[in-house]
Every structure is written in C-alpha cells, then in structure tokens.
Amino acid sequence: MIERADVADEYRLLTFRVGARPDSWVARFGGTRIRDHRAAYLDDEGATRSGVGSVRRLARGEVLGLEITERTIRCTIEWAQDVVCYSGVVAGDRESWVFERE
16 A cells, blocks of 8 residues: 555555565565555554455555556655665556566
C-alpha cells in the first residue's frame, strides 16, 4: 500500500498484492494491482470491519516521492535502514506489474 498524499479521498492507498516484501533486498518482483484501500489500513491491524480478512503490518516506510501514470509508477520510500526507489511498469494486462529497485 502506498499513500497518495495528493488524494483527499478516504480510499487513497494505491494497493498491490506483491510476490516479495518491498522492504527486503529483492531487486525485482511482480505485483497485481488491486482496488485502492482506505487510509485506516495504515493504522489498523487485526480483523477487518467487513469480516472478510485481517490486516497485519509487516513494514512501515515514508513515501518521499511518487510519480504515477496509467502504465508506470516511480516511488521513493524511506525504510528504517534504507531509502529505495522502485520503478514499476504494466506487464500485459492492467493489473499485472513488474517492479525493480533502481
């Protein structure tokens, strides 16, 4: 989940289901774009209000820069030990993405 500071809507978390933890040293990983999530997910953990799942925080970082187009994303995140820039591109359909550390 990536918070978009320029979006005032409650559903401002740009969300991907990814195959690796972005805060790890993985150089390349795939992701599936899923619907935007509510900002409450940044602070809440445990069972969801709807009862369909649960939320568990694995890492926390600060978005220092975010550029988004329909087919690309460039995001700079400050993790606890490192600042990392990721580039993402659509890979085939609009939901499949490939991300790389720069």
